[in-house]
Amino acid sequence: MQQGGWMGGTGLGMRREPEVTVEVHVRPGDAQRALRSEVLAGLCGEGGLRELSPKWLYDERGSQLFDEITRLPEYYPTRREREILLAHAGDIARASGADTLIELGSGSSEKTRLLLDALRSTGRLERFVPFDVSEAFLRQAARAVAGEYPGLRVHAVVGDFERHLERLPKGGRRLVAFLGGTIGNLKPAERARFYGQLASGMEPGEGLLLGTDLLKCRKRLFAAYNDSAGVTAAFNRNVLHVLNRELGADFAPEAFEHLAPFDEENGWVEMRLISQRAQTVKLPALERYVNFAEGEVLRTEVSCKFRPEQVEAELAAAGLYLAERWTDAAGDFALSLALKR
Template sequence: MIIENFMPSTGESSVRDKLVAGLRSNPKTLPSMFFYDHRGSELFEQITRLEEYYPPRIEIPLLASTARKLAPDLKGCDIVELGSGDCSKISVFLDEVPKDVRATMAYYPVDVCKEAIEKSACNLNVKYPEMEIHGITADFLEHMEMIPGDRKRFFCFFGSTIGNLTKAKAMEFMENLGEVMNINDRLILGMDMVKDIDIIERAYNDDKGITAEFNKNILNVTNNNLGTDFDPDDFEHVAFFNREYSRIEMHLRAKKDLEIMIPVLNERVFIRKDEMIHTENSHKYTEDDIEELAAAAGLDVENVFTDERKWFSLVRMVKR
């Protein structure tokens, strides 16, 4: 088992710059990649088990059935999971791959959270001792070139994580991924499809308030990196579906006027009551969007695996 770390340390200038730029912007933003410190990763694991949060309930059976169909193609492949988080989804996938095939494979989890990579790599090393595990702590939007490409690769981007990107960023990501993919490399892309808006909004406004705590935790991450004095209790969680952009938006709305000090810059940020900090988008897709994303990467769509209601899709694409 090998783990490589390409992420800057807490408080390094590149991290600070991203956070400060978001707080200086109008409207204010905080990059969603900063949700996933150790506590944020724990909270997201809890979210995936919530009754209201439908994607895992659909995606997990799809992963199992898709893996059974793809297993013959995986011999001698490297599996590269972008935004891997915990090992739950890839475990479902690998459980359906015969042991003799797994013995020819290597798994590369790629995630910004070092603790999540270490935990999942250790768990998978125990569960699948026959398979090589090579963890990479990195931002896949910036460090794609760090992923080895000596063998045929199956890139996995589960959970509709691509939906967290703006449309422009998603297209840029697909273009960059297409450039680093070799001929006959494949991508399995998870996509949350457009459906009844009430169902979508409930998924991001759970009764237990776990999504709200997850959203507010980004302020703790900001404090740890900038030395700021954000109090998460000064904000309320807001999540709604934006019809124009076909996406859920998550925000933090200030309950009162606030003056936040950024000690590393000797600078203050003023936030008015009811002003919102935009923390995340989660785009929902149509069949036309699938073709558009594939075209941006120069990939061909081979299969679309979906449930009977077509709420969620796993799309297999290939580089020709």
């Protein structure tokens, strides 16, 4: 529901609400069109690995399941990143010199508050820019932050970080936070493109705070993505429910086994759904069908694990130099502060 009048600006428009400004760059139907296009290319194409983007894992049910995953004893990244922020949010605020925090992804978590509190303690914090693809979620999160931080300008941007990074509002000294290890869902060429696009819109001295999961014992990695309670398996199979709902498909989720092994060659954990029998799946919305052989794999996500020097080199290639790096006590996870040259 629109609140207030339309304002001029780039993209599809800006709407001024009592607490926040919301700038929208995602059209109604964009997600449906993107899903259809990706399924045609990733599932219906001839030959090669069948693959979908991990973004389709995160409908409402998928997001709930992922929240459960973050609390599992085997899944360490969320706890380790929080540990770093609790210990070093003040250091991050001082080293960045930022007066604006831009967060790519969730704007409602405790991590956001830790950074906002630290930046506010410097006396410089003026603006918060949450960026997310879900307009309903973003509006709720932005209003919550505005209510908790009186006087803070909140400028929410509804967009996809793969397409709309150039829409991030300018001005001030900005710190872009990309947390949770989400960068690991991008393959090397995709990461290079992301860093390049982000850096091209940054001014000298502006920063990127990047969360990366570090390479570690393969047994621990396997346990983190193949938990004993089966929550990650339910999360992975949920994408089949999404396809059934959105495309009228007739996937039988129980006919696919979850497995997430570590790929040594590529340095990533690979989320797979493995067909347990030969089967044909109908996709009425696309007027197509897909044949799966027994044992055939549908890849739904990669989660890259990094060496610190690899992260530094990739950032440097985009013109971002590493100013500081912090890890948790166990050395499982890292937060890197990179500044534009």
